[in-house]
Amino acid sequence: MICQLIGATKVYPMGDLTVVALRGIDVGVESGEFTAFAGPSGSGKSTALNLIGCLDRPTEGRVMVDGRDVATLTDGALGELRAKRIGFIFQSFNLIPVLTAAENVDLALRLAGVTENRAARVEKSLVDVGLKDLLHRRPAQLSGGQQQRVAIARALVKNPAIIIADEPTANLDSSNGEAILDLMREMNERDGVTFLFSTHDPMVMGRARRVVRLKDGAIVGEERRA
Amino acid sequence: MSLLLSLAMRNLGRNRRRTVLTALTVTLGTALLTLALSMLNGILGATLEKAAGMAGHVRVVDVDYARREQLMPLAENLPDVAAVLAAVQGQPHVLAAYPHIAMGVTGAREDQEIGERFALLHGAPEAYYRDVLHLDQFLASGAMPTADDEALVGRAFAEEIEAKVGDSLIVFGQTQDGSPAPARLKIAALVDLGSTTQNRQIWVAMSKAQWMADLDGGATEVLIQTDDFERAVDVAAGLRDLPALATYDVHAWDERSPYDQIGGLMTAIQSIAASIIVFITGLGVLNTMFMSVLERTAEIGVMRAFGLRRWQTVLLFFFEAFVIAALGGAVGIALGATGATIFGRVGIHLGEGASKMPATIPINETIYPHLTPDILVTGFMLGLAMAVVGGFLPALRASRIQPIDAMRQHR
Ligand SMILES: Nc1ncnc2c1ncn2[C@@H]1O[C@H](COP(=O)(O)OP(=O)(O)OP(=O)(O)O)[C@@H](O)[C@H]1O
Ligand SMILES: [Mg+2]
Numbered sequence: 001m002i003c004q005l006i007g008a009t010k011v012y013p014m015g016d017l018t019v020v021a022l023r024g025i026d027v028g029v030e031s032g033e034f035t036a037f038a039g040p041s042g043s044g045k046s047t048a049l050n051l052i053g054c055l056d057r058p059t060e061g062r063v064m065v066d067g068r069d070v071a072t073l074t075d076g077a078l079g080e081l082r083a084k085r086i087g088f089i090f091q092s093f094n095l096i097p098v099l100t101a102a103e104n105v106d107l108a109l110r111l112a113g114v115t116e117n118r119a120a121r122v123e124k125s126l127v128d129v130g131l132k133d134l135l136h137r138r139p140a141q142l143s144g145g146q147q148q149r150v151a152i153a154r155a156l157v158k159n160p161a162i163i164i165a166d167e168p169t170a171n172l173d174s175s176n177g178e179a180i181l182d183l184m185r186e187m188n189e190r191d192g193v194t195f196l197f198s199t200h201d202p203m204v205m206g207r208a209r210r211v212v213r214l215k216d217g218a219i220v221g222e223e224r225r226a
Numbered sequence: 227m228s229l230l231l232s233l234a235m236r237n238l239g240r241n242r243r244r245t246v247l248t249a250l251t252v253t254l255g256t257a258l259l260t261l262a263l264s265m266l267n268g269i270l271g272a273t274l275e276k277a278a279g280m281a282g283h284v285r286v287v288d289v290d291y292a293r294r295e296q297l298m299p300l301a302e303n304l305p306d307v308a309a310v311l312a313a314v315q316g317q318p319h320v321l322a323a324y325p326h327i328a329m330g331v332t333g334a335r336e337d338q339e340i341g342e343r344f345a346l347l348h349g350a351p352e353a354y355y356r357d358v359l360h361l362d363q364f365l366a367s368g369a370m371p372t373a374d375d376e377a378l379v380g381r382a383f384a385e386e387i388e389a390k391v392g393d394s395l396i397v398f399g400q401t402q403d404g405s406p407a408p409a410r411l412k413i414a415a416l417v418d419l420g421s422t423t424q425n426r427q428i429w430v431a432m433s434k435a436q437w438m439a440d441l442d443g444g445a446t447e448v449l450i451q452t453d454d455f456e457r458a459v460d461v462a463a464g465l466r467d468l469p470a471l472a473t474y475d476v477h478a479w480d481e482r483s484p485y486d487q488i489g490g491l492m493t494a495i496q497s498i499a500a501s502i503i504v505f506i507t508g509l510g511v512l513n514t515m516f517m518s519v520l521e522r523t524a525e526i527g528v529m530r531a532f533g534l535r536r537w538q539t540v541l542l543f544f545f546e547a548f549v550i551a552a553l554g555g556a557v558g559i560a561l562g563a564t565g566a567t568i569f570g571r572v573g574i575h576l577g578e579g580a581s582k583m584p585a586t587i588p589i590n591e592t593i594y595p596h597l598t599p600d601i602l603v604t605g606f607m608l609g610l611a612m613a614v615v616g617g618f619l620p621a622l623r624a625s626r627i628q629p630i631d632a633m634r635q636h637r
């Protein structure tokens with residue numbers, strides 16, 4: 001098991017009220033999975049991903065990554081864990097606008113503390129996502145689909161244990177969205193990269209090998225396919 | 227570290243207009259600072275050099291005279307000036323030494339009644355008037371005296387008694403034992419030193435003052451000019467060790483009241499002026515830096531998610547602020563230096579206020595900024611200080627951005 005939520009609850013204070021985003025869910029992700037969190041808006045998909053991605057801490061319950069309880073880690077140690085073991089893909093791509101595609105990918109390596117062989121690794125991952133001719137373009141000079149490919153390369157380059165993607169296709173048209181999903185699936189099948197993503201798009205769900213359904217902060221169903 | 231630096235450099239090019247505006251704020255601040263410090267330095271340097279000259283870089287007086295010098299006690303004098311002069315002449319760094327007598331007098335035009343018109347009367351060798359006070363350069367009318375009974379009269383005093391060049395003047399001083407000592411003087415020239423207080427003085431021949439004070443061969447002070455008024459303390463220390471001067475009070479100008487206070491005072495004024503400018507400019511930098519931070523919340527969040535540390539976030543914005551300040555500051559001190567040089571030639575008119583300063587602090591009504599390399603360095607460093615002042619809070623704010631903010635952005 002790479003990551004696991006055990007009785008994870010997340011409560012957000014909202015003025016005098018509180019919003020319960022997750023109600024004690026249990027879910028785990030094994031190495032090599034290609035899993036989607038699905039559910040209507042507000043069901044807690046992002047909240048769950050944020051916990052597994054160590055971007056946030058649960059109000060109650062435990063988050064395990066690499067067999068370690070995240071609650072025992074300092075912010076610094078958590079940052080290091082994230083830098084080395086977890087890759088992120090965001091809905092709005094979130095590339096650094098002043099850096100080229102290659103530099104964006106390289107940034108992830110540098111922040112992960114990788115010193116060796118960086119240039120070759122950067123190039124390989126950009127070639128893998130089909131951008132070998134666009135290495136030196138800045139984000140503004142790339143289409144949305146191309147930007148999300150750079151983001152995938154950026155997440156892949158450090159060989160993380162898991163890549164977390166919150167609605168990776170939500171800002172793309174359907175053909176670009178499908179291409180991105182196909183690319184992710186290809187990486188998963190070819191190199192065994194573990195993906196965990198969220199969506200409410202049936203097309204995306206259709207490509208997942210495991211779908212965990214959330215509603216009102218609770219798990220209401222699960223499907224596995226070949 | 228190099229990663230942060232290169233990121234910072236790239237970020238500067240991002241919103242060029244804002245970067246330029248921020249840099250211009252610093253440019254303005256440092257230019258102002260360079261000019262202000264040069265001006266203060268101009269006032270300080272010129273004033274102190276003049277004050278030091280008038281006061282004597284080093285002064286030899288009777289010990290009791292030093293104790294009560296506000297009263298200018300003629301009785302506590304140096305009876306044998308020649309011996310003192312002989313002792314100091316030829317000593318290291320000593321350029322010249324002059325006997326001097328100062329006494330308060332009342333005076334009037336010969337054909338008028340003596341009233342409540344006061345002046346400070348000086349007796350000293352003509353060389354002192356020319357080489358130290360440069361009175362020959364400040365003549366409003368007339369010419370330097372040629373005879374013992376001729377006097378140079380300050381313009382303000384002359385106007386008060388309605389006298390002009392060529393008129394005769396009666397002054398009442400006193401002898402060293404306190405008896406009244408009248409003298410009749412012919413006005414050889416009127417002197418305009420630039421301030422009313424300074425223009426209420428009379429300069430007569432040494433022999434005339436000695437005669438008035440009944441101090442034949444004596445003086446109240448011996449004023450010594452050195453080759454560097456800023457090192458007078460060392461010279462004074464050397465002279466103090468001479469056996470011939472052992473019983474006298476020998477001190478440098480800046481060891482004596484009121485000049486011993488001026489250095490600290492001027493430093494305080496400069497610090498206050500500099501702090502105000504740094505603070506205001508810092509606010510300008512703060513404003514634009516804050517905008518950058520807020521705009522880049524998602525991006526910082528992403529980098530934090532990828533492992534950027536809080537302190538690295540702080541550094542990132544500090545580097546940006548520093549580069550802006552360094553560029554803006556370099557241009558600023560160049561502008562300020564240009565301004566200071568130009569005004570250094572033509573001068574800046576201060577107005578009548580300067581005239582009301584006491585005669586012991588001779589401030590001119592027109593000041594000439596004086597630029598030194600020190601000021602350029604200080605200006606540049608304070609430009610960087612503006613970056614610290616303006617960059618601190620935004621950088622701190624940036625360091626509060628959490629990795630999760632990368633996720634929240636698209637809500
Ligand atoms: N920072 C927050 N402060 C307050 N409430 C929050 C916060 N983040 C999420 N919530 C609330 O928690 C609940 C779950 O939100 P979450 O973002 O996990 O849903 P989601 O399934 O990702 O929805 P969507 O499909 O719209 O992205 C929602 O009711 C949401 O309003
Ligand atoms: Mg969401």
